[in-house]
Amino acid sequence: MWTKQAKSVLFISVQNTLAVKKGNMMPAFFVSRAVVRDAARMEEYAARAAETLKAHGAEPLLRGGFARALLGKGAPHGSGIVRFPDMERLRAWFDSPEYQALAPLRDAACGMELFAYEVPA
Template sequence: MSAYAISEVEMRDAADFESYRSIAAKTIAKYGGRYLVRGGPASLIEGSPPPKTIIVVEFPTMERLREWYVSPEYDEALKLRQTALDRRLIFVQGVAPV
């Protein structure tokens, strides 16, 4: 069953942000993930505060998503994240197809 990494990010440093994005994209693909949303325009319909940049990545399973997050390949991106961006990161289990 699919699992999703949902991030709400705010860029802190443009150069580090681009490096982070490049490394993260390669590692996501290696672990079977694919971007569903990657920073397109977001409209607040209900609630607050206004959304920041939203990223949604689908992985084949929650296990694969968790493997990606703790992988040595993604560790390099995590180190950059400290200066590149502020983030809220949520892992969500998908639903079984009907």
């Protein structure tokens, strides 16, 4: 079951995305799923990664623990969704020296799956 907060975030995100698309920009979304191995390192990684987002025009939409699996096995301990103005800026952030320097900390803290999505035209 979706929480009211998650529904609101997704609704606002879709509303904002449609408004941006009218300006011919195609927003991109960075989605992460993590299985935490070391909570202290995970908190440090999350805080330091968040600091790298602003310079790339990113807007965090969701950071939180897992609520419920609707389909499938296994569940992440945490998930995140970040909106970028476009895929180019998402890739620039992901490939940036500032974010890549955090990879060893991320990998020590958790097993993470990372995805990039574009809103279809």
